Amino acid sequence: GAVVSQHPSWVICKSGTSVKIECRSLDFQATTMFWYRQFPKQSLMLMATSNEGSKATYEQGVEKDKFLINHASLTLSTLTVTSAHPEDSSFYICSARAIMLGRMNTGELFFGEGSRLTVL
């Protein structure tokens, strides 16, 4: 199956610093990637939709200047949490839509393993 890799898996940073999380599709091209945030014992909340070569679309209530998303290539999207604060501590998960040539697209999204951010 299609593989999505996230890096880093765990990151601890000081308050006020910026952290970049990478999301890569390893064996397929992804024109669209989605960034989710998951609080403990809660569901995944969509933060933004990242489209290759264009600006990301943010969900209501998500600060675009706080969470910078860049989708510079068909296999890489990055999420940068700027000036991180303890309330930004969370589990961030990316997912990618795979365009499979010659196969029916089921709408399936492939998820990365997630990145746990802890801001001290």
Next chain:
Amino acid sequence: GEDVEQSLFLSVREGDSSVINCTYTDSSSTYLYWYKQEPGAGLQLLTYIFSNMDMKQDQRLTVLLNKKDKHLSLRIADTQTGDSAIYFCAETHQAGTALIFGKGTTLSVSS
């Protein structure tokens, strides 16, 4: 807006069947998914079903869809301790668009 609801907890004995239920509000939902999340890990797609199907079976997993009632269920036969995880129901009305997730059902399997 769109909403997906699940019961939060389910506890079963090893060897029994587990049934996890989900309801959704978006009548235009076309694709419905079940994902599994083990502690500290990402999401693993278990199975999916199209809205024009009533049932889908895949080894120990059976998905039932009642489109009229907007009700989706996941049955795990012969539940094992390794099935202990959080199970998320998700839906979308268009292939490849963002999924709307339920809050997840924590399945606890005791031996």
